[in-house]
């Protein structure tokens with residue numbers, strides 16, 4: 001599709017992220033408008049559609065994707081609903097931006113990978129938005145530029161103030177550390193080969209039955225070692241940090257966002273309350289890039305291969321989390337479509 005006309009987007013799933021993407025598509029970025037919204041919550045979806053001219057509410061995402069006035073789909077439903085929606089979109093040859101994770105496990109991600117290959121061209125971009133964050137982009141450029149030499153280690157911290165009541169221990173890996181899996185593969189430009197999860201004595205703030213925080217180790221193809229602290233209930237704010245330790249120097253991001261204030265004999269700053277605020281710019285750039293590329297008839301950004309590879313690392317991580325010890329990542333061969 002190559003068009004001067006605004007891209008007409010169906011948003012599937014209108015919870016926290018989906019509703020934020022509707023707002024972004026309608027009011028923040030250019031070149032798109034929301035013509036369909038779909039959610040099993042009929043009231044929520046009707047309220048959203050009523051506020052947008054020319055937008056229809058659906059409780060069945062398949063009907064939204066079949067609508068005449070839909071050119072592309074943004075999937076922000078919970079992970080278990082992704083596979084069916086992605087296969088439907090591929091069947092209709094619709095361009096897709098799919099929130100992470102691509103699907104909740106490697107087998108279903110592989111089925112999506114195979115379906116896109118049968119189609120013969122890329123249609124899906126996966127919503128690993130950190131690749132669009134200014135600081136992550138600076139770190140990527142620094143590592144690619146080579147002046148620091150080869151990256152030997154990455155230290156990463158991923159802290160959330162609290163998780164919703166339905167959040168499970170597995171989701172610390174599948175839903176949270178999946179970002180560091182993608183960031184590691186992208187920054188170091190190689191696959192993760194093994195995962196080991198360590199569990200310190202849980203915080204007294206951790207929900208019953210959830211070991212929180214956890215310490216996750218990745219090994220990579222070139223022999224780099226990467227650690228990730230995942231803390232789901234740190235209590236004080238949302239913080240994501242990454243430090244690359246290279247042969248000739250180190251580089252660190254995520255320490256401060258916004259002014260450091262000196263007053264009353266002390267310095268202070270603000271910590272974002274959640275990822276919607278911390279990564280607001282990254283989401284804006286991601287969705288704008290997707291809309292622009294789609295209008296040019298292109299698909300750019302993280303691919304189904306990236307989503308599948310992250311799902312395979314998640315699977316190894318969840319096994320290590322459950323059974324302990326080091327678990328190797330099992331990956332199929334990378335198909336030519338994604339090389």
Ligand code: ISE
Nearest residue numbers: 100158160175176177179275
């Ligand atoms: C959430 O789903 C996200 O994607 C956030 O970026 C992440 O920080 C959080 O831990 C996840 O639950």
